[in-house]
Amino acid sequence: MSARDTVLGSIRRSLGASGNETMRGQTVDDRLARHPKGIIPKRGEGSKAERLALFKTMIEQAFATVSILKSSDEIPSAVAAHLRSKNLPMEIRRGEDARLANAPWQNEKTLSVTTGPSDGKQLAAISHAYGAVAETGTLVLVSGPENPTTLSFLPEHHIVVLDAGEIEGNYEAVWDRIREKYGRGIMPRTVNWISGPSRTADIEQVLLQGAHGPRTLHVLVIDK
Amino acid sequence: MSHPIKSPQFKENAHEALQDAQLQKALGKIETGAVARRRSAAEHLPEFERLRDSARDIKNHTLAHLDLYLEQYEKRVNEQGGHVHWAVTAEDMRQIVLDICKKANARIVTKGKSMIGEEVALNDFLEKNNIVPVETDLGEYIIQIRNEAPSHIIFPVLHLNKEEIEEDFRRVHTNLPVGRNIKEPAELLAEARTVLREKFLAADVGITGANFLVAETGTSLIVTNEGNGDLTQTLPKVHIVLASIEKVVPTLEDVSQMLRVLARSATGQEISIYTTFSTGPRRKEDVDGPGEYHVILLDNGRSAMLAGQFRDMLRCIRCGACMNHCPVYGAVGGHAYGWVYPGPMGAVLTPSLIGVDKAGHLPNASTFCGRCEEVCPVRIPLPKMMRHWREREFERHLSPATVRSGLKVWSFFALRPTLYGFFAGLGMNLLASLGRTKGRFRWLPLAGGWTRYRDFPVPQGETFQSRWKNRQRAEKKP
Ligand code: SF4
Numbered sequence: 001m002s003a004r005d006t007v008l009g010s011i012r013r014s015l016g017a018s019g020n021e022t023m024r025g026q027t028v029d030d031r032l033a034r035h036p037k038g039i040i041p042k043r044g045e046g047s048k049a050e051r052l053a054l055f056k057t058m059i060e061q062a063f064a065t066v067s068i069l070k071s072s073d074e075i076p077s078a079v080a081a082h083l084r085s086k087n088l089p090m091e092i093r094r095g096e097d098a099r100l101a102n103a104p105w106q107n108e109k110t111l112s113v114t115t116g117p118s119d120g121k122q123l124a125a126i127s128h129a130y131g132a133v134a135e136t137g138t139l140v141l142v143s144g145p146e147n148p149t150t151l152s153f154l155p156e157h158h159i160v161v162l163d164a165g166e167i168e169g170n171y172e173a174v175w176d177r178i179r180e181k182y183g184r185g186i187m188p189r190t191v192n193w194i195s196g197p198s199r200t201a202d203i204e205q206v207l208l209q210g211a212h213g214p215r216t217l218h219v220l221v222i223d224k
Numbered sequence: 225m226s227h228p229i230k231s232p233q234f235k236e237n238a239h240e241a242l243q244d245a246q247l248q249k250a251l252g253k254i255e256t257g258a259v260a261r262r263r264s265a266a267e268h269l270p271e272f273e274r275l276r277d278s279a280r281d282i283k284n285h286t287l288a289h290l291d292l293y294l295e296q297y298e299k300r301v302n303e304q305g306g307h308v309h310w311a312v313t314a315e316d317m318r319q320i321v322l323d324i325c326k327k328a329n330a331r332i333v334t335k336g337k338s339m340i341g342e343e344v345a346l347n348d349f350l351e352k353n354n355i356v357p358v359e360t361d362l363g364e365y366i367i368q369i370r371n372e373a374p375s376h377i378i379f380p381v382l383h384l385n386k387e388e389i390e391e392d393f394r395r396v397h398t399n400l401p402v403g404r405n406i407k408e409p410a411e412l413l414a415e416a417r418t419v420l421r422e423k424f425l426a427a428d429v430g431i432t433g434a435n436f437l438v439a440e441t442g443t444s445l446i447v448t449n450e451g452n453g454d455l456t457q458t459l460p461k462v463h464i465v466l467a468s469i470e471k472v473v474p475t476l477e478d479v480s481q482m483l484r485v486l487a488r489s490a491t492g493q494e495i496s497i498y499t500t501f502s503t504g505p506r507r508k509e510d511v512d513g514p515g516e517y518h519v520i521l522l523d524n525g526r527s528a529m530l531a532g533q534f535r536d537m538l539r540c541i542r543c544g545a546c547m548n549h550c551p552v553y554g555a556v557g558g559h560a561y562g563w564v565y566p567g568p569m570g571a572v573l574t575p576s577l578i579g580v581d582k583a584g585h586l587p588n589a590s591t592f593c594g595r596c597e598e599v600c601p602v603r604i605p606l607p608k609m610m611r612h613w614r615e616r617e618f619e620r621h622l623s624p625a626t627v628r629s630g631l632k633v634w635s636f637f638a639l640r641p642t643l644y645g646f647f648a649g650l651g652m653n654l655l656a657s658l659g660r661t662k663g664r665f666r667w668l669p670l671a672g673g674w675t676r677y678r679d680f681p682v683p684q685g686e687t688f689q690s691r692w693k694n695r696q697r698a699e700k701k702p
Contacts, residue, residue: 002310003309003310003311003312003316004310006310006312006523007310007312007469007521007523007527008291008294008295010523010527010528011290011291011294011469011527011530012291013527013531014527014528014529014530014531015288015290015291015530015531017291019291019292019295024289024292025292027289028289028292028293028296028474031285031474031475032296032439032440032474032475035440035474035475035476035477035478036477037477038275038278038282038477038478038480038481039271039274039275039278039481039484040271041269041270041271041484042270042271043269058494061494062493062494062497095511116511117511117512118512120421120424120425136494136495137494138495138499143506143510143512143513144507144509144510145509145510145511148510148511148512149454149458149512149513150458150459150512152454153451153454153455153458154455170480171480171483172477172480175476175477175480178476185300185440185441185442186441187304187441187442187443187501187503188503188507189502189503189504189505189506189507189510189513190458190500190501190502190503190513191500191501192454192498192499192500192501193495193498193499193500193501194497194498195494195495195496195497195498195499196497197497198449198450198451198497198498199449199450199497200362200363200413200449200450201379201449201491202361202362202363202366202379202380202381203362203381203384203386203389203409203412203413204250204253204384204385204386204409205250205253205257205258205379205382206409208409208410208413210413210417211362211413211417211449211450211451211452212360212417212420212421212424212450212451212452212455213450213451213452213454213455213497213498214451
């Protein structure tokens with residue numbers, strides 16, 4: 001007997017089930033199809049402006065910084081200003097995301113912009129979020145050539161661009177969008193929820209910012 | 225690492241722990257740290273208690289249909305080009321990992337934090353087979369270079385201070401300048417970051433655990449604060465996920481309910497910094513990510529637990545709240561429990577996994593104060609289950625006869641809390657009035673075993689239960 005049959009057989013013996021009961025099968029299919037939402041915290045409800053305000057408060061509590069921009073035209077100057085404020089070289093890495101590609105980088109003559117995933121040599125990178133969740137101040141990023149996952153973890157400083165219109169109240173609203181885009185039961189290879197720069201409290205329960213992932217996280221919210 | 229099981233020597237371990245001043249200092253910080261933070265996080269979310277009910281119900285529903293959800297999960301992983309392997313025992317899991325590593329010609333393997341990895345003692349096995357496993361979670365890394373077991377499931381090096389860690393780093397990182405300054409936690413972290421960065425980039429295989437598996441989409445997910453899990457699973461060409469069968473939940477909505485209680489219960493954060501959902505290997509258009517994705521599902525006694533009194537334990541999401549709130553854990557720490565899972569959850573789980581003969585007495589390490597059940601995000605009736613174990617141990621005649629007869633009386637009362645409180649209170653008052661003059665007894669009826677060697681302190685007029693109640697009442701007042 002295969003290990004699979006042994007484990008499933010043992011589970012069924014314990015449950016007193018055969019695995020072929022129509023009722024049980026229907027219950028499972030029904031839950032997967034309906035994916036009921038459960039309890040959703042009220043705090044995420046509210047207007048677009050309230051969601052933005054809550055998102056900002058929550059992610060700042062986790063040591064991220066936030067700038068609000070009027071248009072994506074302001075991205076290059078905001079990036080340059082951020083790098084300068086951290087005394088970093090004027091270099092940034094990005095993926096192929098069109099919303100980033102179309103920003104007027106030529107306005108920042110001293111800023112060198114390269115494209116592609118990170119191999120660990122970049123100090124700073126920029127990604128575009130798929131959306132965000134106000135409830136806990138959480139950015140949602142999806143993998144792909146547009147925003148390679150390595151950009152979120154290898155560089156020391158991470159900048160994330162977020163469209164204010166894509167800040168949802170709760171996680172469930174993001175899942176609805178993902179289902180709509182990718183199809184039922186299908187996920188992008190990686191979905192990253194990011195709620196601040198990396199941290200640890202392993203040594204003497206002292207909270208330290210900047211563990212293995214980025215030491216700083218800066219969010220540029222485009223609020224038109 | 226494989227560590228000899230020291231659970232049978234709980235008493236000796238506990239005795240040692242009580243003498244350990246450094247450990248006592250570290251344990252003392254839990255109450256103002258994790259405990260206070262959890263309380264504040266819970267208070268900040270009005271829906272928290274209802275979310276706990278929801279989390280419990282989701283787990284119960286899933287466990288009742290576990291076979292079907294696992295089949296659905298496996299189907300989705302396959303559709304996305306991933307592989308699911310089934311492991312009946314710890315040995316099976318180790319062998320499957322080794323086979324995958326060998327096929328990938330792996331020499332260095334990075335590891336994210338995985339309690340399953342500890343449970344099956346993977347590192348030791350890989351080392352014996354000439355593969356170098358590198359723990360990348362800061363706490364787990366320190367544990368690994370010390371060749372110890374974690375003393376807490378969330379804070380593995382809770383028992384250590386920075387001086388001890390400095391000593392370890394100096395001993396192991398011999399290629400770094402001797403005169404360097406690594407006294408402070410921040411400096412120790414910076415050094416670990418540099419050392420481990422090289423390993424991340426050099427690793428051939430990355431192994432992570434899984435906090436949950438999602439049947440709807442064939443997704444595994446990890447929750448971390450350091451970002452080490454993400455580097456572990458994104459950079460090497462092969463990603464292996466170590467999971468146990470009870471980690472599965474039906475849908476993305478269900479896992480979102482679970483996540484709302486996990487971080488708040490574990491560290492008191494609103495949400496952990498990184499929650500990462502992984503589905504299959506890199507897609508053809510991707511420019512990074514692992515080329516292979518394997519999930520190994522471990523049973524190791526869990527399917528049998530589904531049948532009996534311990535099914536509820538399979539709801540556990542490993543948040544650590546029960547140990548943070550446990551007066552016994554708070555007194556003796558995690559190593560006293562002698563295996564990988566400490567505290568109340570360990571006292572219930574360990575006998576199921578390694579046998580009642582080795583760990584059946586762990587459930588005695590409890591004051592039955594009920595604090596663990598009060599905070600458990602999935603409402604596991606931990607005290608009741610510890611009682612089940614005590615009864616089983618009793619039935620199996622593993623306890624000496626005197627303990628047995630005493631226990632019978634005790635369990636009669638323990639099953640009837642009001643009576644227990646009443647009689648315990650009565651006993652206390654009686655003793656208190658008898659010993660009032662001296663403050664100590666040198667002899668008591670039926671307690672010769674105790675008073676032969678030491679004086680029995682006169683009770684201070686209150687039982688633990690009534691004191692606890694008062695204290696909690698006081699805590700609840702603003
Ligand atoms: S038993 Fe409950 S409180 Fe303890 S680790 Fe498991 S889920 Fe957390």
